[in-house]
Amino acid sequence: MLSLRLARPASSLLRSALSKPMMPRMQFAAARFVSTRYSTDHEWVTFDPSTNVGTVGITDYAQKALGDVVFVELPGSGNEVAQGDPIGAVESVKAASDIYAPVSGVVTAINETLSDQPSLLNKAPQGDGWLCKVKLSDPAEFEDLLSAEAYKAHCEGQ
Amino acid sequence: MLVLRSSRSALRTLEAPSGGLVGRVLLRGLSTSAARSEELKKTPLYDFHVQHKAKMVPFAGWSMPLSYGEVGQITAHNHVRNAAGLFDVSHMLQHRFTGPSSQSFLESLSPSSLHALTPFSSTLSVLLNESGGIIDDTIITKHSDNDFYVVTNAGRSEEDKAHIGSKLAEWNENHPGKEVKWETMDGWGLLALQGPKAAEVLQGLTETDLSAVKFGQSAFAEIGQGKVTCHVARGGYTGEDGFEVSIPPEHAVELTELLSGHPDVQLIGLGARDSLRLEAGMCLYGHDLDESVSPVEAALTWVIGKDRRAPDAPNPFPGKSRILEEIANGPKRRRVGFEVIGVPAREGCKVFAADGKTEIGVITSGIPSPTLGTNIAMGYVLNGQHKKGTKVQVEVRRKLREAVVKPMPFVPTKYYK
Numbered sequence: 001m002l003s004l005r006l007a008r009p010a011s012s013l014l015r016s017a018l019s020k021p022m023m024p025r026m027q028f029a030a031a032r033f034v035s036t037r038y039s040t041d042h043e044w045v046t047f048d049p050s051t052n053v054g055t056v057g058i059t060d061y062a063q064k065a066l067g068d069v070v071f072v073e074l075p076g077s078g079n080e081v082a083q084g085d086p087i088g089a090v091e092s093v094k095a096a097s098d099i100y101a102p103v104s105g106v107v108t109a110i111n112e113t114l115s116d117q118p119s120l121l122n123k124a125p126q127g128d129g130w131l132c133k134v135k136l137s138d139p140a141e142f143e144d145l146l147s148a149e150a151y152k153a154h155c156e157g158q
Numbered sequence: 159m160l161v162l163r164s165s166r167s168a169l170r171t172l173e174a175p176s177g178g179l180v181g182r183v184l185l186r187g188l189s190t191s192a193a194r195s196e197e198l199k200k201t202p203l204y205d206f207h208v209q210h211k212a213k214m215v216p217f218a219g220w221s222m223p224l225s226y227g228e229v230g231q232i233t234a235h236n237h238v239r240n241a242a243g244l245f246d247v248s249h250m251l252q253h254r255f256t257g258p259s260s261q262s263f264l265e266s267l268s269p270s271s272l273h274a275l276t277p278f279s280s281t282l283s284v285l286l287n288e289s290g291g292i293i294d295d296t297i298i299t300k301h302s303d304n305d306f307y308v309v310t311n312a313g314r315s316e317e318d319k320a321h322i323g324s325k326l327a328e329w330n331e332n333h334p335g336k337e338v339k340w341e342t343m344d345g346w347g348l349l350a351l352q353g354p355k356a357a358e359v360l361q362g363l364t365e366t367d368l369s370a371v372k373f374g375q376s377a378f379a380e381i382g383q384g385k386v387t388c389h390v391a392r393g394g395y396t397g398e399d400g401f402e403v404s405i406p407p408e409h410a411v412e413l414t415e416l417l418s419g420h421p422d423v424q425l426i427g428l429g430a431r432d433s434l435r436l437e438a439g440m441c442l443y444g445h446d447l448d449e450s451v452s453p454v455e456a457a458l459t460w461v462i463g464k465d466r467r468a469p470d471a472p473n474p475f476p477g478k479s480r481i482l483e484e485i486a487n488g489p490k491r492r493r494v495g496f497e498v499i500g501v502p503a504r505e506g507c508k509v510f511a512a513d514g515k516t517e518i519g520v521i522t523s524g525i526p527s528p529t530l531g532t533n534i535a536m537g538y539v540l541n542g543q544h545k546k547g548t549k550v551q552v553e554v555r556r557k558l559r560e561a562v563v564k565p566m567p568f569v570p571t572k573y574y575k
Binding site for chain 2: 088091092094
């Protein structure tokens with residue numbers, strides 16, 4: 001299950017790209033590879049354009065701010081979510097923080113491991129502590145999220 | 159910087175707080191008197207905290223440690239329950255009232271039977287407004303009939319000082335020759351040493367026999383090799399055995415270093431302080447209490463002295479008619495504890511009757527309890543829905559969640575009695 005979030009091997013990306021040589025979508029050229037973007041709500045999305053699925057989690061900055069995470073409420077698989085919708089929450093002892101859908105689409109998987117091991121969010125927020133996967137209905141939303149550099153600047157500005 | 163902000167008191171608004179991830183990482187108790195834009199005040203231990211890698215945050219107008227180094231809130235919390243923790247509470251306002259009518263003056267502000275206290279004993283009390291609402295909660299310690307030591311909340315210092323100042327001016331005008339002198343002990347250190355090892359740790363630093371100082375009692379003790387005379391009060395805000403040590407300004411850092419140097423003692427910040435006090439069922443002013451709430455509503459009827467409830471008792475406390483009426487017939491709402499099933503409920507969450515339709519109250523504090531592993535909360539419900547075991551529903555993120563009214567404290571207190 002966890003392997004699902006790993007970047008696909010370059011060869012498979014290449015194959016899928018080669019299989020549709022007649023559909024050059026230049027406007028999404030930058031998104032033809034698995035890449036990660038960030039929301040101002042301190043979430044990350046790793047988007048795989050070959051499947052249209054984005055993996056969603058919270059950033060290291062967010063987990064540090066929250067402290068020990070003791071509870072995670074996630075959306076149900078199959079739920080349709082719109083960008084900006086509250087879809088769940090991450091709770092530490094001191095606070096609850098809503099999770100907002102950083103992109104629109106359908107939830108295809110949730111990280112079940114978190115119900116037993118919410119501390120994964122502290123240990124590996126950008127790895128094994130991912131929250132859910134969303135099949136994007138509008139990949140352009142992903143392009144509008146922050147780059148790693150822009151997100152870093154956002155955090156420094158807070 | 160990272161937004162560690164207060165939400166508005168749930169008692170004043172039924173709107174649930176909102177905001178983005180992290181935006182809602184709220185540090186409780188930031189409310190009330192201090193404006194955010196003002197320069198934050200520093201306790202005598204500010205530099206000490208910074209040297210010990212504290213994460214400093216604004217709290218009630220002060221720059222205070224939230225946590226130290228990489229120690230998480232749960233680790234810090236458990237350390238207090240299992241060993242001993244040291245808290246800087248120097249931001250709280252320490253007062254001394256001296257002079258011939260000190261006792262009567264303080265009884266004119268609060269409903270406690272201070273005349274019934276023996277010297278060097280203390281009580282939780284409340285300062286009341288004319289409508290019987292709580293201006294602040296406080297610990298009043300009697301040294302003698304004409305000498306009192308009082309501690310009030312940092313977040314209420316402006317309101318408390320204005321209130322006490324105006325009441326005192328009036329009092330002294332009406333009591334010529336018996337005037338009360340009021341001083342605030344600005345710059346003094348106040349440390350809370352809390353936990354099952356607290357007594358052993360402090361006893362190692364003083365010749366005063368602490369076994370003779372029971373919960374709610376106090377003594378002046380000489381601490382450390384320098385024999386610094388400190389006021390040591392047994393009690394605290396965690397439910398554990400422990401002490402609050404009031405230290406002259408010039409010795410605050412030295413004694414903090416001495417106490418924190420003990421291997422059983424860890425420095426503890428505001429984060430764990432909040433979860434510890436909630437497990438102990440204690441109120442945080444600005445969240446669980448405000449000026450609209452009476453002590454009867456707040457489940458603090460016990461602070462109202464029995465003899466002071468008599469309709470013809472002398473020196474009536476403020477708001478007496480409302481409070482007597484509430485004691486006799488029940489208040490409109492009551493502060494109760496809850497266990498919420500499944501998810502933690504936080505300040506501002508609405509409470510509904512078991513039918514899920516009738517709104518009956520609001521949560522004022524709530525956490526996943528580090529000690530119990532359950533979700534505990536306190537809040538207010540309509541009178542009649544307050545009995546232990548009453549099933550209710552609490553709205554968290556637009557969904558109703560099962561909850562049940564529970565007695566407090568949630569974690570049994572371990573006072574030295």
